[in-house]
Amino acid sequence: MWALANRLLLSRKLAAVQASGEEALGIVALGEAAKVARIEPDVRAARAGFVKVLHTLHYADPEKTAEPLRALLAGEGTLVQPIQDAHQILLAGAKPQVIEALELVRMIDSPTPPAVAAFRIRNSTPTAVTALLERVTKAIEQVGRFKPEGVALAEPASGTILVVAPEPELLWWKEQIERFDQVQPAVTRNYIPRRFSIRETAKLIQEVVRGPVEGAAGWRLVEDELTGTLVVTATSAQHEEVERLLARLESSEPDARIALRAFPIRHRDVDEFLGLLESLLKGVPLPAATNNEEGAAGLNPTARDALPAPPSMIGGRPVPEASDLSLSKDSGTNRILAVGAPRLLDELGRLIHELDVQHPQVLVETLIVTLSDSETRDLALELAKIGTQDGALWRLASLFGAGVPDATDGLLPPAGGSGLEGVILDPGSFAGVLRALETVNRGRTLHIPKVLVNNNQTAHLDSLLQQPFA
Structure with a gap:
């Protein structure tokens, strides 16, 4: 009722x-x-x-x-x-x-869990788009009655943005992300790392700023070792990340790490090379170089401060200084031992690579010919006479080595030797030998000595003839 x-x-x-x-x-x-x-x-x-x-x-x-x-x-x-x-x-x-x-x-009014969605960024960077979304959502809250409940999280490693929001709100987030993910013009800028080596810094920038390769369209990084400069072509947002990363590196304590490295010297003497390095690092005048050293290393004998001073803001690469490095040698293995900061050790390694070059060598091969021309004539006469007188047997003979036959046996000796030979024999009374020889000698001796010498160096060539004799 x-x-x-x-x-x-x-x-x-x-x-x-x-x-x-x-x-x-x-x-x-x-x-x-x-x-x-x-x-x-x-x-x-x-x-x-x-x-x-x-x-x-x-x-x-x-x-x-x-x-x-x-x-x-x-x-x-x-x-x-x-x-x-x-x-x-x-x-x-x-x-x-x-x-x-x-x-x-x-x-x-039920505890419904929010939805999670990932949106890939194809043209800009997740960090830049997320920062822009945060500014836009705050402006929407101040101007209108709509307040987005979701949150956008940047994932630079995967090139995506994670959105945590109620299911009906995901469509709005997707539209905003696509609106802000526009193609940005690529700009080329130069950066000069000072705290760490150019190679280590470039590797870190590639991993942190560029992200995956498939999401890095238009990105390019070149290591200019001639000037110690990193040439980066990227969007403005990526350049901001590079600047923040370099600022963090520069704010760290300089050369806090100390390392030990051994550099093999392959083409020069380690004692001479160590003295050259110490002279370069200390900036003292170099000694007068030989022609070979000038050609191999390209050094100016009168140069001071062969290495440039530490870099300024406009260019140049950091170089080792004698106070920052400790150098020693190992003569047994022909190595240079260096203790210092990794950045300086990298620069020292590049310097050693430029100086430790193979010397050009020349093979000198000569042909020495010795000619001889001689003519000799030999004439020998041997006589022998046998007789008796007053019952005494006497003998008269010449002794020049021609070999006179025995006049008592009545036998002619066999012919031998060379040249002309004549024998007269009166058995028991007289014997004579005539020998005549003319010798003509035309000879040639050949020598081919060789010597290997560094280019622009003086070489000494000796030829020795050994003649055995009894």
Whole structure:
């Protein structure tokens, strides 16, 4: 009966309400009911036909929750008032409609987990787009009533942006990311690393700023070792990241690390090379170089400060200084031992590579010919005479080595030797030998000595003929 009475009152634009601080119910105009009715602690236990309730929201936004409730509480005298700061919503209307509205609020105000989506950045960088999105969302909150609930997180390593937001809001985030991910013009700038070597700095920039290769369109980094400069072609956002990275490196303690390296010397004497390095690093005048040293190393004998001074802001590469490096030698392995900062050791390694070059060598091969021309004539005569006198046997003979036959045996000796030979024999009385020889000698002696000498050096060539003799 009471429910029927309340419906009858509502049809006449009247409502039964319970005012604040009163026990009895009163009948008021429907348009004034929301102002007069008290806030009910328990709507279901309320006696009035028109009730008002204040509900606290735990998860849902009051403004967004009020939109569907206004469609439900749309009659005259009803009230749907979101209280944004207190995260509450105030409802007023016929008791059955308010109870139905509270059921809808409980369904909306549920702990629904947000969605997570990854959006790939193809033209700009995740860091630049994320920073721009953060500025835009703050401006939207100040200007309009829409407040994005999601959060954008940059992932430079994968070239993506992670968005954590309610499912209906992901489409808005996608549109904003695509709008800001525009192709940026590539700009070329030069950077001069000072704390660390150019190679180490370039590797770090490639890994931190460029990111994956597939997402680095237009990116280019060149190591100019001649001037110690990094030439980077990239977008303005990437250049900002490079500048921040270099500023962090430059702010670190200079040369905090100490390393030991051994440099093999392959083409020169380690003692001479160590003296040359110490002279260069200390900036003292170099000794007069030989022609070979000038040609091999390209040094000016009168040069001072062969290595440039530490670089300025406009260019030049850092170079080792004698006070920063400790040099020694290992004669057994022909190596230079160096202790110092890695940056200086890299520069020293490049200097050694430029100076320790192979010397050009020349093979000198000569042909020495010795000619001889001689003519000799030999003539020998041997005579022998045998006789008796007064019973005595006597013999008279010449002894020149031609070999006279024995006149007593009566036999001619066999012919031998060379040239002309004549023998006269009167057995028992006389013997004679004639030998004649003419010798003509035309000879040639050939020598081919060789010597290997460095280019522009003086070589001495000796040829010795050894002649054995008895």
